[in-house]
Amino acid sequence: METHVPHxxxxxxxxxxxxxxxxxxxxxxxxPPENRLGxxxxxxxxxxxxxxxxxxxxxxxxxxxxxxxxxxxxxxHKEASGSDSPKRELYLLGFDLDQDLILRAQNSNPFPQNIQxxxxxxxxxxxxxxxxxxYLRKFGCPRFHLCTCFAVTxxxxxxxxxxxxxxxxxxxxxxxxxxxxxxxPWKCYRSAARRLRKLGRSDFEHFKxxxxxxxxxxxxxxxxEKQCSMELVQSxxxxxxxxxxxxxxxx
Ligand SMILES: C[S@@+](CC[C@H](N)C(=O)[O-])C[C@H]1O[C@@H](n2cnc3c(N)ncnc32)[C@H](O)[C@@H]1O
Numbered sequence: 001m002e003t004h005v006p007h008x009x010x011x012x013x014x015x016x017x018x019x020x021x022x023x024x025x026x027x028x029x030x031x032p033p034e035n036r037l038g039x040x041x042x043x044x045x046x047x048x049x050x051x052x053x054x055x056x057x058x059x060x061x062x063x064x065x066x067x068x069x070x071x072x073x074x075x076x077h078k079e080a081s082g083s084d085s086p087k088r089e090l091y092l093l094g095f096d097l098d099q100d101l102i103l104r105a106q107n108s109n110p111f112p113q114n115i116q117x118x119x120x121x122x123x124x125x126x127x128x129x130x131x132x133x134x135y136l137r138k139f140g141c142p143r144f145h146l147c148t149c150f151a152v153t154x155x156x157x158x159x160x161x162x163x164x165x166x167x168x169x170x171x172x173x174x175x176x177x178x179x180x181x182x183x184x185p186w187k188c189y190r191s192a193a194r195r196l197r198k199l200g201r202s203d204f205e206h207f208k209x210x211x212x213x214x215x216x217x218x219x220x221x222x223x224x225e226k227q228c229s230m231e232l233v234q235s236x237x238x239x240x241x242x243x244x245x246x247x248x249x250x251x
Contacts, residue, residue, distance in 0.1 A: 020196075020204075022155035023098035027063050031241070033070035036150060036182065039236040039245050042077050045088070048178055048233075048249070050145055054089040056136070058144040058176060061152035062094030065105030065117055071148065072115060093135050093144075095120035122152075122168060123160055132175055143250075147176035151243070153220065154184035158192060158204040162212045166223050173228035179248040181224075182239070183216045217244050224248050 019025070041047060045055055057075075059068040072092050092115045096102050105117035116135075122128050136142065149172055157165035172179055193207045212219050224230040229251045236245040 020155075021097060021159060022061070022151065023063070023096070023101060025064075025101070028066040031151075033067040035239050035241070036067060036245065037070055037074050039239065040071070040074065040180070041236075042074055045075050045090075045146070048146075048247075052088055054091070054139070055145045056139055056141055057090065057092040058132070058147040059092060059094040060122055060147065060149040060172065061155070062096050062101075062105060062117065063098075064101045065094055065109065065115075067150060068092060068094040068105070068117075068148075069108075069110065069115065072111065090114060091139070092116070093118070093132075095122075095131075097121040122171065123156060123164055125167075125171075128171065136175075144176040146178045146180065147172050148180045150180075150182040151184060153181075153216065154188055154192065157210065157212070158189060158207055161206040162210055165212060166227075169220055169223050170228050173224055173230050173248070173250070177250050178233075179224070179230065181220060181246050181248065182243050183220045183246075185216055185243060186213055189213070217246060221246065221248075 057072070059071070062068045072090065076088060076090055094105060094115065094117045096105070096117075096119065099119045102117050102119045109115050109117060118131065120128055120131055132144075136144070149168075153165060153168060156168045172181075189207065189210075193203055196203060221232055225232065225248075230248040231251050232246060233249050234247045236247065238244050
């Protein structure tokens with residue numbers, strides 16, 4: 001029997017006119033957390049050497065928090081099984097520029113002691129530095145142990161240009177020991193821009209002028225390795241939307 005599933009192969013096929021920063025209100029109905037979680041080992045934190053100590057995570061552009069929370073549970077699962085309380089102290093700070101999405105994340109947060117969601121625009125240099133440093137200071141940590149940035153780079157790039165794309169990567173590298181990055185491939189940029197045009201709206205401000213184009217994961221890797229003292233340690237493979245999940249570490 002044939003089932004009719006809407007043909008959605010990337011978020012850019014949704015209406016970017018209504019969500020020009022990728023701030024889709026129903027994101028997880030078409031890209032459920034499992035799509036990414038399936039590629040990420042449950043024992044990731046142990047594998048990268050964070051034994052039983054306190055671990056701080058940062059999730060950049062967390063939307064309504066569904067993936068942040070699912071990832072939090074995923075990474076605790078292994079150790080939590082067989083005992084009532086997880087052995088590890090895991091804290092997660094998720095932020096997004098969309099206040100409504102953050103409100104939803106806050107209202108459905110099952111672990112408010114350990115997970116915090118706040119509104120923040122990563123392209124606001126001063127504010128993001130102040131807010132992230134103040135969070136880290138509370139824990140007496142110089143950096144987050146793990147920063148995740150899923151499907152955000154393209155939106156920063158399209159809306160703010162090449163320099164902002166690179167400084168996003170530099171900023172992330174400067175605040176963490178490990179960075180798990182899912183950068184949207186170039187074909188997604190084209191469909192996001194095409195879709196906007198179809199809706200009769202003008203292009204993303206920077207789309208035509210972008211010089212960084214082509215293999216976006218390779219560009220990100222080059223910048224992180226050459227300019228940010230990071231190195232690629234592992235690729236977890238490609239998601240159903242053909243995006244690679246790359247893990248970098250501070251050298
Ligand atoms: C496509 S969604 C991805 C959500 C989530 N990271 C995931 O992959 O499941 C992109 C998110 O990035 C957020 N975003 C875009 N530009 C941002 C910025 N400059 N600062 C913070 N968040 C941003 C959007 O509001 C949106 O929620």
